[in-house]
Structures are given as C-alpha cells and as structure tokens.
Amino acid sequence: xxxxxxxxxxxxxxxxxxxxxxxxxxxxxxxxxxxxxxxxxxxxxxxxxxxxxxxxxxxxxxxxxxxxxxxxxxxxxxxxxxxxxxxxxxxxxxxxxxxxxxxxxxxxxxxxxxxxxxxxxxxxxxxxxxxxxxxxxxxxxxxxxxxxxxxxxxxxxxxxxxxxxxxxxxxxxxxxxxxxxxxxxxxxxxxxxxxxxxxxxxxxxxxxxxxxxxxxxxxxxxxxxxxxxxxxxxxxxxxxxxxxxxxxxxxxxxxxxxxxxxxxxxxxxxxxxxxxxxxxxxxxxxxxxxxxxxxxxxx
Amino acid sequence: xxxxxxxxxxxxxxxxxxxxxxxxxxxxxxxxxxxxxxxxxxxxxxxxxxxxxxxxxxxxxxxxxxxxxxxxxxxxxxxxxxxxxxxxxxxxxxxxxxxxxxxxxxxxxxxxxxxxxxxxxxxxxxxxxxxxxxxxxxxxxxxxxxxxxxxxxxxxxxxxxxxxxxxxxxxxxxxxxxxxxxxxxxxxxxxxxxxxxxxxxxxxxxxxxxxxxxxxxxxxxxxxxxxxxxxxxxxxxxxxxxxxxxxxxxxxxxxxxxxxxxxxxxxxxxxxxxxxxxxxxxxxxxxxxxxxxxxxxxx
Numbered sequence: 131x132x133x134x135x136x137x138x139x140x141x142x143x144x145x146x147x148x149x150x151x152x153x154x155x156x157x158x159x160x161x162x163x164x165x166x167x168x169x170x171x172x173x174x175x176x177x178x179x180x181x182x183x184x185x186x187x188x189x190x191x192x193x194x195x196x197x198x199x200x201x202x203x204x205x206x207x208x209x210x211x212x213x214x215x216x217x218x219x220x221x222x223x224x225x226x227x228x229x230x231x232x233x234x235x236x237x238x239x240x241x242x243x244x245x246x247x248x249x250x251x252x253x254x255x256x257x258x259x260x261x262x263x264x265x266x267x268x269x270x271x272x273x274x275x276x277x278x279x280x281x282x283x284x285x286x287x288x289x290x291x292x293x294x295x296x297x298x299x300x301x302x303x304x305x306x307x308x309x310x311x312x313x314x315x316x317x318x319x320x321x322x323x324x325x326x327x328x329x330x331x332x333x334x335x336x337x338x339x340x341x342x343x344x345x346x347x348x349x350x351x352x353x354x355x356x357x358x359x360x361x362x363x364x365x366x367x368x369x370x371x372x373x374x375x376x377x378x379x380x381x382x383x384x385x386x387x388x389x390x391x392x393x394x395x396x397x398x399x400x401x402x403x404x405x406x407x408x409x410x411x412x413x414x415x416x417x418x419x420x421x422x423x424x425x426x427x428x429x
Numbered sequence: 430x431x432x433x434x435x436x437x438x439x440x441x442x443x444x445x446x447x448x449x450x451x452x453x454x455x456x457x458x459x460x461x462x463x464x465x466x467x468x469x470x471x472x473x474x475x476x477x478x479x480x481x482x483x484x485x486x487x488x489x490x491x492x493x494x495x496x497x498x499x500x501x502x503x504x505x506x507x508x509x510x511x512x513x514x515x516x517x518x519x520x521x522x523x524x525x526x527x528x529x530x531x532x533x534x535x536x537x538x539x540x541x542x543x544x545x546x547x548x549x550x551x552x553x554x555x556x557x558x559x560x561x562x563x564x565x566x567x568x569x570x571x572x573x574x575x576x577x578x579x580x581x582x583x584x585x586x587x588x589x590x591x592x593x594x595x596x597x598x599x600x601x602x603x604x605x606x607x608x609x610x611x612x613x614x615x616x617x618x619x620x621x622x623x624x625x626x627x628x629x630x631x632x633x634x635x636x637x638x639x640x641x642x643x644x645x646x647x648x649x650x651x652x653x654x655x656x657x658x659x660x661x662x663x664x665x666x667x668x669x670x671x672x673x674x675x676x677x678x679x680x681x682x683x684x685x686x687x688x689x690x691x692x693x694x695x696x697x698x699x700x701x702x703x704x705x706x707x708x709x710x711x712x713x714x715x716x717x718x719x720x721x722x723x724x725x726x727x728x
Binding site for chain 1: 563564565567568570571587588589590591592595599600617618622623624626627628630631632634635636637638639641
C-alpha cells in the first residue's frame, strides 16, 4: 500500500531521500493553463535545496523549446535541458534505436512539437501540420500518390486529426514494406483545464484498429524516455523520485525504471483508484493530494 | 473446411438448396463504384429463378433510400424493402431495444445515412453533418455547453471525423448518466475502389480507447440486423444463404443466425486466410472466387 504523506516529517524525509525529482507536468504542475496551487513555491524550494528538477511529459504537441515557453508564461522556472517530452524521445528513438536511414521519411500525425523535434534530430518528415492534410474533404485513393520513402508512421496527439491523415498513415503502414508504426505515447485522455479530452492514444487508436497491430509507444511508461534522460543527466535511480498523476503512465514509468514514485491526485487518478477493492495493481510508493502539499516544508 | 465451388453442378446445387439469398454489397457486388464482373447477371438469374434477394450491408453512410440510388446508378435491380443497412438497424435498435425516451437525443458521429434513418424512426439527434461540428479548429471545453438530453452516442463511418466530434461524443459518454455507447458496425476497414480505407470500427476506436468501454455494435455479425430482416421478410433459415467477402462480419453473421454461408474473394478476405496453417477459425460453408462465377449457371 502506498504511504500517505500527511505531516511535515513525511515531506522532510522525502527531501532527505531524493536528490533528483522527476515531474510529470499536466495534472501535476498545471491543468491546461491553470497552475496547481503552490507548484511554483514547491519547485523553488527544491531548487533552493539543490535538488535536480526534471520535467518528463508525454505531451508531444510541443517541442522542448515551446514547452519552455509554457513554463515561462505560467511563471515556472525551467530550462530546456531539464525538459523531456515524448516528441523529443520519439525523434531520439527514430535516429538512435530505429536508425531510420537518412533517405527515409516519417509520416507524422501530430502537431508542431513533433515536427520541431524531428527537425532538430535531422529526420525528414511529411504530414504533420502540412496544410494539404488539414482538410475534412473526403479522401480518395485515386488522388493519392504514396511516397515510397516513408519508413515510419509516428502518431501523437493531433487536435486536427481527420480522415485524410488517418487514411494516408494507414496506406503507408500497409503498402510500404517494413514501415514502422510508432506512437509518441498512449495516454487515453489528457486533463485539459475544464475536464478530460481524448489523448494521444485515442488518436492512434483508429490505426491500431485498422492495421490490427499496436504501435511501439515511446513515452511513459516506456523506458525510452528514461534512456533519453540518462543520456543527458547523471542520477542515482535509488535517490530519484518520479512524481505524477497517472498510475499507468507516470507511476508505471517510475517503477519500470527502478525509481520511487509519488502520486498526486490533482489530475487523472482519483482516490478510489488507489484504495478499496477496485484499486489498481499499480501502487505508488507515496501519495499526496497535491504537489502544493509540500509547501508545509516552508512553515 | 469450406467446400470450394468449381463445376456447374456445385452452383446448381446451391440454387436447389436456397430460396433466400442475402448479399453483402461492398466487396461482393461492387468495390467502391466499380461493379464486380457478372454481378448484375447473377442477380437477374436468381430473380428469374424466383429467389428472394436481400441486401445486408454494414455501410451506414447511406440510408436505405440513398443506397437504392447507388444500386440504380450501377444498374443493379434492387427495391428499398430489400435493403438492410446498419444505419437502419441502429435506428430500429434505438427505438425498439434501447427504447430511448422521446425527450432524449442521440449524438451522432456519422454521415447523412444515419441521420435519415433516425429521422424515419422519429428519433431526435444532434451532431452528424451539423456544420458546427464540421471543423478542424481546436476544441475547447470552455466553449462547449453539453446537452443533458443526449442519451446515446451512435458512431458510424464518418469521413469528416475530427477532434470536435470525438471530444463532444466523449463528454456525453462520461458526463451524461446512462448514456448508451452504440456503433453502427465495427468493420476495421472497408474496400474502396482503389484499396482499403479505415472503416467504421476505426472511427469509433478513439472513443472505445478513451472511454475504456466497447460500444454495442449493431451491424453484422450482431444479430440485431437479422432481427430487422425477420421483422419484414419471412424466410426459412435452413434455406437461406448469406454471401459475403468478410469472415468476421458476413460469414460470422450467417453462422450466428443459423444460415449457410458463401465466401467470395473479391473483397477483404484473401485466399491465405481460409487455407493453410494461419487460416481463420471462422469457416464458411462454401467458397467461390467471385459472385460472377455463378454465371456458369447460364451456360
């Protein structure tokens, strides 16, 4: 059973035990554009205590650079090299693990964040925010000339998802021999400011269903993201805490990487999912209501 | 193992054994707008032999009336009361089985076929082809006023699928108590004139994934469609043949209804799916390459 943090001593012992603090963002630091109460003070406190603070997000709609802009806008201190997103991790995966040849391209379902990270990694792509794919007109195979150099389909959250994008991606999967099927992440939903909306996993769901195969998913809980972090930061997994709002991504990610985990209840996971007879089998090491609870350390 | 029809005698014995012939359309009579060679002559021959000919399609983009127009355009004799589509069956299901109260509405993801059949059945609906939902603009919950009278979400093939439609449907499923989750059918793909495209099941896949529940699927292989046919036509299941191109919908539908089945190979199912070590466990009674093969009966 998860340890419920409640008194000042509980939080002080966290501070003693962990040098590196990995934060999920949506549902932990903010919901949509609304900051979680106390998040800024708690991050400041950790920095004052010389903790390493890293941000690990499955959100692939933004590149690390544009994610930094979001931190700035909300007044949260963050540096680009502290931010790890699933778009970045996907680009690293394509070049380092998949080793997509330089003459091959990626067909992207997703937003500018994926495009920016692919560009940074020197990977060619088509689709994405291409105006030609921004259409609700019926898709006709007769008017479609598939690009034989597409060697991977990468699918992330895309709020401009449409039948043309799905049809093109599907054609590449079934027509181009060896075409890889990748997803930035498989979150079924995401916590917007005013409630839940379909997440990246819901955007790749049509392809998964039509193609009858699951994509390789790069983001949390997959270990690829942790490999990306390890390549840039030294840390001792035993003294590292993963903080998140979602059991099957954040907490599972921490567990897969041998990290201790702290669940907050300001996002996806609700109290009833961690207690009672229907509790999830994914059990965090610690639970607290909100990241803001750590402000008790300042008192 | 399925009996492979090859000589005239094989086809003659079919003619003797079955009085009612149920036809799937896409992949059996036509692919997209291209007729299967010989389909018209074979249907004429069956009518001359006083066979009952019925058309049973999962295609929910058209109402029975507009489906009739497609038959007319391709020069295939058909009468509206011989056509059974999953849009029609869905409307019948909503009024007769679900018994949706008259003050409740259906939120539709789908095309005009569903709307027309709901209208015919006196069922109120929103969504569908409403221009307000024909948009690729980002969806914001802040600007969305959910309609508390929505008591069901019905999802069919929609080539104008977009994030606004998916988000609204998802909100109704999670917010409106008791909201039913229905799909016209769950075909993963459909055979267009020039190849496979994502089918109705791929359009409902995001909702299935985000909501973590499967819809009630109305079309083949579900028995609802057969109930609709039985309500309008007398037939002896023992002397009825279901002809289709898809094992997990058409052939399974026939089997579920106690009908004999004939698989044609002009659509989805390929030779290797019915022979060899990886053959499907769904075994039709008969197989022939194409419906046109029955022209041998005229020679």
